[in-house]
Amino acid sequence: MTDTTPPDDPTRTETDRPAVLVPLEVLEGESPPTGTPDLLANAHVVLLGYHVIPEQTATEQAREQFGETAMAKLEGFAGTLAEAGATVEVRLVFTHDERTTIDRLIYEHDCLAVLVPNSTERVEEVLVAVRGTVGIDRNARLVAGLFAGTDVAVTLYHVLDDDETTDDGETLLNGVKAELVDRGMDPDGIEVVVEDAAAAVDAIARHGEAHDAVIMGETDPSVTTFVFGMPSEQVAERFLGPVLVVQRERPEGEAEE
């Protein structure tokens, strides 16, 4: 285990470093893509190596055979992330169902976001898609936690709903900006963009192309709990760069199916 955070200090990940889950299908050859260490230099990374096993195989059986190899790989990745400045916690899970595993770990480590691991050359400009007032606090904690005190430029972006005016959108984003500045970000590094676009997903992916990474919320909480809800998945597919999917807060005792 590489656990550089003192486990008996519960406030640490909460205030200092946003916890970000990085799931890798480690035995399928997935590794942290280029740019990930820079992107997550200020994060508390929960590095999850998982391996999906068909039901006809006992998970114990797979662990016995592949556990050591997989753990060695993960430790190597953890070293790279830690060198860039992140605190890293390694978890390796043999599972029949990756959804259950990812969901459980988000909950156990109180992760603010999950990374859709795509590569990027550099981390200089980041697009933050803001959906509405719900979850703004978590968005701000993540963005400020990752980028306060760095040279990374942040674009706050909102697609107008049918019944919203441009003023409404700007008020919303300026509120987020104020919160980010409160949390130590440089106001000059934050741009605000409000747009009236037909399809939010297309618009986000299009804007993402001019940026190095995208931060966006989970799918509508009433529809699904899966981390890679459709919109963020679609954005990740088109944008091809890293996407951080901000997780909504989970009410006590709700996280399981």
Next chain:
Amino acid sequence: MDAPDGPDVPESGGPSDPRREIDAPNDPGGVDVPDVLAEVVDADTGEGELERTIGLTGGLAIGIGTMIGAGIFVFPGLAAENAGPAASLSFAIGAVVALLVALPASELATAMPRSGGGYFFISRGLGTAPGAVVGLGLWLGLVFASAFYLVGLGSYAGQVFLEAGIALPVDPAVPLGVAFGVGLTALSLFGTENTASLQNGIVAVLLVILTLFLSYGSLDALGVFGTESTPERFFPPGGLLPVLQTAALVFTSYLGFAQVATVAGDIKDPSRNLPLAMVASVLVVGVFYVVTVFVATSAFGSARLGEFGETAMVEVAREFVGFPGAIAIVVAGLLATFSSANASILSASRAVYAVSRDDLIPASASRINLRYGTPHVALGLAGGPIVVLAATGQVELLAEVASFLHLVMYGLICVALIRLRREGPDWYAPSFRCPAGFAVAGVGALASFALIAFMQPASIGIGIAVMVAAYGWYRYYSTDVELKGRF
């Protein structure tokens, strides 16, 4: 589903992590409490942790899905021929014996929620020699059971041709059973799609069809509509003996509950879900079996039912509801025998893994193929002999040998419970305690062994031969392995 552990009580953090202190060995495993047993077993040994993905529904589906195929869709005709309407008593006797074993097995499973089930309990509780005999016996027992289910599946597939009016020159049951055996083995080797939800769906559909059919049949038999049938004499001419012999034959219908324990390592919150799934699945199928025989014997005389053979229930349904009823039961029979056969092939491969992990057979037997993630050698060791046995087509013999090998294991499970309770080793801290443990386990052991005595001599002979061979293998290969109390 239970609530997962809160973020402040991580389920696993490595052996050296102070958060992993286990301080409550008798933790009730309630809704909001992390499952202490699961934590001990899943403790990250530096090589990764194991996700538990099967909930209570999944556990029940495994138990019911494995069992229900035989009791309802294969045995009623054979059982009624031997024991008349009292065959329902035979099924009830089987249910009682199964319950007497399920309770001690539940206690042991919550103390040792590991893959391998009965084999694991016996090798850890009683030592290597009984463990080896049971472990190899369980593998072959499941091989016999799978072959039996496959012949049943073949009979129903053959019935499809009959219903479609296609005349075949030979009885297609055996060739079709063999074909299904090959197909299912290949499916489990290369199929990486998750089949759990499929299995749950099959069991749900089955229970709905059966509930409708049996409710209708019961009302009809009791004379609510139609004409009340004149019940024939309850006991067969031979008195109680044929009833007990039939109980020994049809006991194969109850082998599934222990299969829940063979996947114990995958079950969430095992302290609660293991005992519930095992006991409840026995109760559910027991009720269905008894009612089925009652309905079947009220529709036809026992002798006539016997003539219909494995697919007697199709004729019963035809009698009540005509052609649509027959089709519904053919479909249900296909689903049920298919799911039983599939579950048993997978369990047999798990049994091979369990003995190979303990060095009772070469470790290469449990190698996993990285591309498909499946244990190809173990599946081959299960599928190969299953296909050969299915080709014999000896339904009753296959069923009895399967029951024999399982009953030996069940008896020894009860003995293991008594021994572990007496000795009380430190590691033995079950969260579920079998009520009146000594009495239940004592009667359970006696009943399991006694049921064997009522089998046909040929089945007993083959069963003993398998056990002797297993013991011989142990003497030859693994006398230096010590398993008692090893984790």
